[in-house]
Amino acid sequence: MNALTRKGSPGPAGIARIGVLGGGIAGLTMAVALRNAGLDCVVFEQAPRVETAGLGLQITPNASRLLARLGVGEAVDAVATQPLSIDVHRWDDGHRLARTPLGEACVETFGAPYYTVHRADLQQLLLRVLPTDTVRLGRRCVAVRCASDSVTAVFADGAEATFDVLVGADGIGSVARRALADDVRRFSGQVAYRGLVPADALPEWQGEPRVRGWFGPAQHCVCYPVSGGRFISLTAMTPDATVSVSEDSPAAQWNAPAGPAEDGAAPAASLARAAAEAYDGWDPLVRKLLQSAAALSLWRLNDRDPLPRWSRSRLTLIGDAAHPMLPFRAQGANQAIEDAVVLTDCLRQADDVQTALCRYEELRLTRTTRIQLSSRESAEVFHLGDGDLQLERDRDMPERWALRNNEWLFGYRAESAALA
Template identity: 45%
Template sequence: MTMKAAVVGGGIGGLVTAVALRQAGVDVRVFEQASAVGTAGAGIQLAPNATRVLDALGLLPAIRRVAVEPTEFDFRRWDDGRVLSTTPLAGAIADTYGAPYLHVHRGDLIAILAEALPVEVGARCVDVVPGDRGAELLLAGGRREQADLVVGADGIHSLVRRSVLGAEDARFTGHVAFRGLIPAERVAGLGLAHTATVRMGPGRHCVHYFVSAGRLLNVVCVIEETSWTRESWTDRGDPAEVRAAFADWDPVVRAIVDALDAPLKWALFDREPIPRWSKGAVTLLGDACHPMLPYGAQGAAQAIEDAAVLAACLRDDADVPAALARYEALRHDRTARVQAISRGNATRFHLPDGPAQQARDAAIAASNGLTPDLDWLYGSDIFTAA
């Protein structure tokens, strides 16, 4: 009998999971609470550990058509734009790790994924009940669905997580990000190359790179706040606020920020690693179980890795709880380490000028931006316990 799976959440993690499970012979349905599959959003970075999985799933050719392959990754100083290090990406990184490094608009990627399988929209999950065999999904309006497996890919505020593991608030990190997309022609005079650029400064940093085949510049400007009191974790940002925050930065940064007409202001939350992700035939994936700060550009990549490993475990073992136990064993320590790396960068990127900042800059320059974690992150076999 064909295994039946319900994936809660139609974001990147949920959709890649559904594609991977379907290719593993599982009958998959995706339930998304929004009224349409989301094509909004900003840019994401897909490192080789993610694009290798997408290639194996047959999705990479379509993604390449809407992506940008950056030439290099640059760290720069905040006040004068001085380059601290340059890491070659295009060609070089694919030669080393067997897969490219790409920048893509989240909406472009989701549109490609949604073409590969049907998604039921307007289907809001309100409870999940694990059973002795399988699980029951309760949807708004009283509808119930039975499945042999339920995957919660419904983000950091996951209902599935709360249903099976109990309530626990996410932690506000003290960082907020202003993010937005700028038409490339509006910043053409700045001479920006197709690079991934991080500009680090005291108490804040700015990241920018092109997406949508070079038509849009994705910009993320992060500052520190002591609290987040608003009910929503994403608000409309005030352009004047972000301009004031970067008023004394390099003129290129100021010009980029001036072009941000309607940024979103995004509170950054995360959680500590949890000891278990599953209960019976219900498991979690991506931000639902290991949310991380975006400072390692690995949130989507780790969800994509989760999807591949979960599908492989279920293909190899029809005993769902046993397969989920193996999935956790393969993924838990690796994702916890990536969470820690990303959290560490929150401090590293925001050092005030002084001895610690000078030591950081010297270390970055000496390593050409490469860290000892890079081979482990991009080149590890995700199908063996890390």
């Protein structure tokens, strides 16, 4: 009998037990995909409550088509925005360097929309389609034990839970990852000021939903509408020369690929002043964005080096636990959604767990590694200093940022990968 038995299947094996560590976008998408495939799972989230905070995400066609396949496409469409384009501007005078058309052009080219959405809105709609007992809150996993025929999660309160398959969707600080690799997180040298700006603070953008970015020496800024256009999500990256603590030191807090620096505890006024100083001399619209944010948080931008494998015995990884990446290609959440769909298809089709997990790695490792490394390289291109190299980049931008050049990224069909 198949090692992963569908709901209602006869036989002594019953329904396979699948556990998911982490209740973020990766873990919740995994749970929805498994449920749609007729496979039971339970999700363990360390937070005591479902978070409603957060900022924006860009959901690109390679992931939005998967959300539609999972049955939440209409719900996403109701809370998200479809931007008309990605506009890239020069840092000081705001001159537009390139425009990538999105909207209907994106749907026509890739068969799916490009969305900007508030992270909490996406998380909530994924939760709503799951049975109420799927997600267990306040359950912090502190260790994972692998055996040949099972895998066990050990929790902070001493409780244990044993599964036929355990999926680590627990972020860059993944406990599950420790069972596979003894690696460390890597600080990029960049921090990000992030915040939400009321859309009516920039009336000149009303009716013009776009992803807007400004590229300048050593740093850049990006913004886009979320929450149905009521707010603008802002991220302003800048170098941080003050960080000297090791990434894995107890003095540092590293809870996500872009984790809050020092628990995000810096006073709001001091963050606003620091952001204004970092962007002194930039396009007035950038400074207006920073000044209009109700509050800013400061995040360190981290990733890890790609792993050669994600699985051991009956344990595997998805999302930031598997391939934490810098945000410069806006693919972190999108790749987690791809992971969840491909892993579910592999589990559904295989005759045994090990075959399923090996197949999943084969299908995902090359692609996510390419995106991880491309995200690092993008920082160098975005942050060129004034001079000949920057002028050459700017001249090439209209061609490089053409929509068709995103075929490898946006046109990828994860829903067909396991069928090949």
